[in-house]
Amino acid sequence: MTESTRLRLTPTxxxxxxxxxxxxxxxxxxxxxxxxxxxxxxxxxTGKSTLFNALTGSRVTMGxxxxxxxxxxxxxxxxxxxxxSCDSEKCASAHDGDPLAITLMDLPGAYSLDAxxxxxxxxxxxxxxxxxxxxxxxxxxxxDASRLAxxxxxxxxxxxxxxxxxxxxxxxxxxxxxxxxxDTAILSRELGCPVVATDPRRRTGVVALATxxxxxxxxxxxxxxxxxxxxxxLVLDDDRFTWLSEAADMxxxxxxxxxxxxxxxxxxxxxxxxAGPVLFLAVxxxxxxxxxxxxAPLQDALDGFFSGPVSHAVTSLLALVHLQGTWVEGxxxxxxxxxxxxxxxxxxxxxxxxLLLALLEDSGYLARAAVVTDRLMRTMGLPxxxxxxxxxxxxxxxxxxxxxxxxxxxxxxxxTVLLVPFTSCSARLTVFVxxxxxxxxKNAGTAVFGMYVTSVALVVLIGLLLRRTLWRTMGTExxxxxxxAYHVPTLRLTGAVVWQRLRGFLKxxxxxxxxxxxxxxxxxxxxxxxxxxxxxxxVEDSVYGVAARTISPVFAPAGFDQWQTASALIVGxxxxxxxxxxxxxxxxxxxxxxxxxxxxxxxxxxxFEQSSGGHPLxxxxxxxVFLLAYTPCVATxxxxxxxxxxxxxxxxxxxxxxxxWLLAVAVFQIGRLFW
Amino acid sequence: MxxxxxxxxxxxxxxxxxxxxxxxxxxxxxxxxxxxxxxxxRAGRITSTELSLGCPTGGSGGCTSAGxxxxxxxxxxxxxxxxxSLSLTRRVx
Numbered sequence: 012m013t014e015s016t017r018l019r020l021t022p023t024x025x026x027x028x029x030x031x032x033x034x035x036x037x038x039x040x041x042x043x044x045x046x047x048x049x050x051x052x053x054x055x056x057t058g059k060s061t062l063f064n065a066l067t068g069s070r071v072t073m074g075x076x077x078x079x080x081x082x083x084x085x086x087x088x089x090x091x092x093x094x095x096s097c098d099s100e101k102c103a104s105a106h107d108g109d110p111l112a113i114t115l116m117d118l119p120g121a122y123s124l125d126a127x128x129x130x131x132x133x134x135x136x137x138x139x140x141x142x143x144x145x146x147x148x149x150x151x152x153x154x155d156a157s158r159l160a161x162x163x164x165x166x167x168x169x170x171x172x173x174x175x176x177x178x179x180x181x182x183x184x185x186x187x188x189x190x191x192x193x194d195t196a197i198l199s200r201e202l203g204c205p206v207v208a209t210d211p212r213r214r215t216g217v218v219a220l221a222t223x224x225x226x227x228x229x230x231x232x233x234x235x236x237x238x239x240x241x242x243x244x245l246v247l248d249d250d251r252f253t254w255l256s257e258a259a260d261m262x263x264x265x266x267x268x269x270x271x272x273x274x275x276x277x278x279x280x281x282x283x284x285x286a287g288p289v290l291f292l293a294v295x296x297x298x299x300x301x302x303x304x305x306x307a308p309l310q311d312a313l314d315g316f317f318s319g320p321v322s323h324a325v326t327s328l329l330a331l332v333h334l335q336g337t338w339v340e341g342x343x344x345x346x347x348x349x350x351x352x353x354x355x356x357x358x359x360x361x362x363x364x365x366l367l368l369a370l371l372e373d374s375g376y377l378a379r380a381a382v383v384t385d386r387l388m389r390t391m392g393l394p395x396x397x398x399x400x401x402x403x404x405x406x407x408x409x410x411x412x413x414x415x416x417x418x419x420x421x422x423x424x425x426x427t428v429l430l431v432p433f434t435s436c437s438a439r440l441t442v443f444v445x446x447x448x449x450x451x452x453k454n455a456g457t458a459v460f461g462m463y464v465t466s467v468a469l470v471v472l473i474g475l476l477l478r479r480t481l482w483r484t485m486g487t488e489x490x491x492x493x494x495x496a497y498h499v500p501t502l503r504l505t506g507a508v509v510w511q512r513l514r515g516f517l518k519x520x521x522x523x524x525x526x527x528x529x530x531x532x533x534x535x536x537x538x539x540x541x542x543x544x545x546x547x548x549x550v551e552d553s554v555y556g557v558a559a560r561t562i563s564p565v566f567a568p569a570g571f572d573q574w575q576t577a578s579a580l581i582v583g584x585x586x587x588x589x590x591x592x593x594x595x596x597x598x599x600x601x602x603x604x605x606x607x608x609x610x611x612x613x614x615x616x617x618x619f620e621q622s623s624g625g626h627p628l629x630x631x632x633x634x635x636v637f638l639l640a641y642t643p644c645v646a647t648x649x650x651x652x653x654x655x656x657x658x659x660x661x662x663x664x665x666x667x668x669x670x671x672w673l674l675a676v677a678v679f680q681i682g683r684l685f686w
Numbered sequence: 687m688x689x690x691x692x693x694x695x696x697x698x699x700x701x702x703x704x705x706x707x708x709x710x711x712x713x714x715x716x717x718x719x720x721x722x723x724x725x726x727x728r729a730g731r732i733t734s735t736e737l738s739l740g741c742p743t744g745g746s747g748g749c750t751s752a753g754x755x756x757x758x759x760x761x762x763x764x765x766x767x768x769x770x771s772l773s774l775t776r777r778v779x
Contacts, residue, residue, distance in 0.1 A: 127728050160721035248725065249689030256690050256718045263715070275706065282704070378770075382703050491697075493723075493770040494704045 047228050048114045049088065052134055052169070053153030054162050055120030058181035058211055060084075062153060063117040065211035066221075083133070084117040090221035111225055116147065122161070124168045139172055149175040149228055151220070156186035156193045156208075159263055163255035166202060170236040175227050176204040179220055183208055191265045198262035203236065274496045278379065282494075287383040294376070295463060298367045300456030306360035307448050307455065313359070314610065317352025338546030342532050350528040350592030353611070354520055357441050362513050364440070369508040373500035382492050384467075400427055401470060404434030405463075408643045412650035426481075428655050429663045430474050432643050433670075435466040437516065438587035442638055445591055449612040450619075450631045458632075462639055469640060473670065520588040527582060527589035531555060531596055550597055569637065569675035570623035570630030570683070575614075580637070586644040629682025633675040640671035690714055694722045698732065698774055723772060733775045 051066075053059040067086030090111045116137075119130035124139055126132040138146060150169055154162030159180075169176055180193055199206040205223045209216030239250050280286050325344050329335050371377050381402065404411035411431045415424045435443075443462050447455030534555035538548035550556045551574065559578035566572045566580075575597050582593040591611075598614040616627065623630035642648065642664050651660040688696070690712075697708040709719045726732040 122724070122728060125729070158717060158721070160715070160717045161724065164721065164725060244729070245691060245731070248729070249691040252691050252718070252722060252725070253689040255721075256714065259718060260715060263717075265715075278704075278706070381771075386703065491702060491708070491772045492704055493772060494706060495770075 046112055046114050047148045048116065049149045049151060049224060050116045050118055050138065050147035051151050051153070052118045052121060052138070052165065053179075054122045054155070054165060057120075057153040057155045057162055059120060059153040060117060062151075062179060062181065062209065062211040063115065065214055065217055067115055083119065086115055086117075088113040088115040088221070090225055091218060113224070121165065123165055138169060138174065143173065146174060149177065149224060151177050151179050151224065153179045153181050156180050156183045157189055157191060159186075159193060159259045160255060163202075163259060164251060166204075167236070167251035167255050170202065170204065171238050173232055173235050175230070175232055176202075177220070177223055177227055178202060178204060178206040179216075180206060180208045181210065183210065191263060194262050194264065198258060201258035201261050203233070274494075277497065278494065281376070281379040282382045284386065287379070287386075291380045291383050292464070294371070294380075296457065296460045298364070298371075299460040299463070302360060302364045302367065303444055303447060303455040303459060304453070306363050306444075309359040310356045310448070313356040314353070317348060317355065318610065321352060322348050338536060341536065341546055342529070346528045346532040346596055347525065349595040350524050350589075351521060353591050353595045354517070354524050354588070357444075358513070358517070360444055361437070361441075361516050362509060364437075365509045365512045365516075366505065369505045369512075370500050373498065373505055373508070375495045375497045378492060378494050382494070385492065400431060401434055404431045404436065405466075406437060408432055408434065408436050408647040409650050412647060412654055415654060425655050425659060426474065426477055428651055429477065429659070429666065430470050432647055432651075432663065432667055433466060433469040433473060433640060435463055435639055436587070436643060438520070438644070439638060442583075442587060442590050443635055445612075446615070446631055446635055449616055450628060458635075462635055465636060466639055469670070473666070523586045523588045524592045527585060528592055528596060531582060531589075531593050534558075535597070555597075565672075566637075566675075567622075568680065569633045569672070570626060570679040571619060571634045571637075571675075573618040573622040575618055576622065576634065580641070583638065584642055584645070586646070587638070590638070623679070623683070626679070626683040626686055628686045629679045632682060633679035636678050637671045637675040640667060640674055642667050690718055690722050691726065694719060694726065695731065695774070698772065727772070731775055732772050735771045735773075 051059055051063050063084060063086070066088045090113055091109070118134050118137060121128075121131040121134040123131060124135040126135045138150065152162070152166050152169060154166065166176070166178060178198070180195060180198070183193065186193065193208070195206040195208050205227055207216055207220045207223050209220050211217065236254070239247060241247055281290060322344050325348055326335060326340065329337075329340050329343065334340060368377075371380075384402070400411045400414035403414050408431050411434065412428055415427045415431070439462075440459070443459045444455065447458035451458045535550050535553045536546040536548065537554040538545070539552055539554055539557045543552065551560070555578060556574060559574040559581065562581065563572045563574045563577035566577055571577075575594065578597060579590045579594050583590040594615065595611050598611055619627040619630045619634070648660055648664070651663060693712045693714065694708060697711055702708050702711060705719055705723065706716070708714075709716045712719070714722070723732060723734075727734045
């Protein structure tokens with residue numbers, strides 16, 4: 012029979028004198044006064060607690076979370092001696108002629124004695140800082156054979172102490188799956204201490220470990236491994252890494268070491284300077300094309316559902332309560348149903364887009380794309396780390412602005428804050444997809460893809476322009492990206508990510524749209540001339556329509572000076588999610604022209620046809636470019652002001668509006684020559 | 687002669703883009719490179735940041751598909767595949 016218990020020690024109580032003192036307080040859970048005390052240490056997830064359970068017969072679950080109470084388990088390890096050909100408990104019990112009870116302490120998982128965490132503080136306190144005569148008599152250090160170097164750093168530190176050490180190599184089966192084997196004899200020679208391979212789950216190597224521990228306990232304390240006399244922590248650590256690296260290299264036989272893995276072979280192409288960007292563009296084109304092709308029919312069906320049966324049902328209900336034809340119908344049917352309904356038509360599209368991006372992310376491909384993009388940015392002279400918030404910007408500009416805080420240099424931060432609004436966020440995607448579907452049909456995906464390419468080009472070009480004018484001396488910060496092995500995406504994880512993002516989209520967009528719909532409805536209900544009642548005014552004569560008509564001539568050179576189009580851009584300044592809903596709201600109050608179905612797409616097509624003088628395609632492209640380049644939303648402005656102040660925010664808005672207008676005019680004026 | 691930690695730090699400073707490339711250029715094993723990077727992260731000499739187009743906790747909460755940069759919660763070997771950036775931590779002299 013074996014016994015064990017758990018002590019709760021806080022780092023402050025884990026004084027150096029605790030190692031043996033703590034073990035004498037509860038004799039029923041120790042091997043008794045005078046019995047050897049052995050400490051079991053090792054990094055988390057190296058099978059340390061499993062080994063403790065196997066040795067003491069108890070079951071203990073260790074919690075290793077920083078900030079919580081640190082747990083130390085202890086128990087009695089009744090050791091036996093094995094013969095050279097015998098290494099199982101049954102076999103050993105047959106030779107159980109010289110049992111020895113050892114008090115075994117299971118210290119919390121620790122990567123090192125550097126005291127970076129409460130767990131490491133405790134381990135350091137027990138093994139290193141305490142008086143020599145109160146330290147454990149021997150340390151068993153568990154080391155994961157599949158990640159040998161990770162565990163050997165702790166070994167190197169403990170070997171610098173005047174204490175007996177036995178290394179228990181665990182997880183040899185996992186190492187074997189990776190075609191890695193560890194030669195314990197060579198490792199023992201290199202480390203200067205006994206090494207035993209053990210598998211506590213299958214209880215193999217347990218008796219050999221007991222025999223080795225007992226033999227080592229009988230030996231004198233070995234000389235510590237000499238360490239360089241220096242106060243430079245990096246030099247000291249590097250000396251340990253040199254030592255452990257040589258030991259690991261000597262003792263490890265990696266059968267597949269010289270072979271390229273499949274990931275390596277794929278990465279040679281995926282991250283190549285030329286093939287990498289080409290492949291990345293092809294993948295993103297496929298994502299947009301697939302999204303628009305699959306989602307378009309669903310979107311059309313939902314559009315028809317909300318503009319037809321749902322609107323008619325609400326109208327009928329209002330007629331029952333005698334509110335038909337009143338401002339209530341205007342707000343509910345033309346406002347909320349049209350606006351929120353339009354949002355809901357994008358659920359299939361956004362869901363599919365999020366799914367494809369989640370698959371790319373979970374598979375590990377996006378990490379490769381990051382390498383490609385980062386290289387491109389550094390080639391252009393932009394700071395490599397600025398890539399990080401810009402990637403986030405393709406999801407949403409607001410957190411991307413906040414993410415610029417990772418940049419240590421104020422000028423890099425400022426430059427990146429000014430560039431983030433040019434990254435095409437998912438809110439703009441809804442407008443691009445709708446216009447792409449209406450004007451480009453089966454090529455909608457290519458049109459949307461073109462907007463993303465334009466977005467990247469704008470970031471690079473504006474960045475270069477600003478660097479060559481404002482910040483000529485800005486240096487670049489090195490950045491490295493860890494490439495994980497390719498991974499088959501899991502349904503549960505991918506589904507959770509898609510749902511989380513879709514829910515976020517619906518939650519935020521619906522709030523923005525309801526608020527904007529109410530504001531737009533209010534402005535569309537206020538007449539600008541006498542003789543018209545509130546809520547009974549034609550939209551073009553409302554405050555909304557008159558204001559839009561006042562601004563719309565600015566867009567004449569770009570081919571989209573219809574007041575309905577201009578008004579959508581004004582609403583889009585608040586939030587891009589509201590562009591389509593405001594369109595839907597505006598056109599819902601208008602009677603369809605002869606030959607039109609009354610669907611939103613028909614209204615918009617007619618508007619661009621008219622405003623462009625018969626060149627709707629260049630006009631809509633100009634509109635999309637303007638939408639891409641001008642101020643994303645008020646929330647982004649607030650974030651910019653918080654990060655870089657009002658002056659730079661205003662300058663940024665000026666750059667965005669000027670860039671957007673100039674590009675839109677250029678696209679339309681050049682495009683009309685060909686289309 | 688520089689040890690593994692200095693070699694890895696030098697490669698990061700030189701802009702070597704991936705851990706695999708560092709292993710190739712330094713001649714160190716992949717295991718040692720990862721152990722060195724983990725150690726440098728714990729020692730505060732390298733900052734490790736996990737990126738996602740949308741973190742589970744969301745971004746500012748004020749935007750759709752909010753992305754965010756999240757602190758890497760565990761050692762490199764303990765996480766699922768994802769985009770992780772490692773960069774030198776600027777130290778105050």
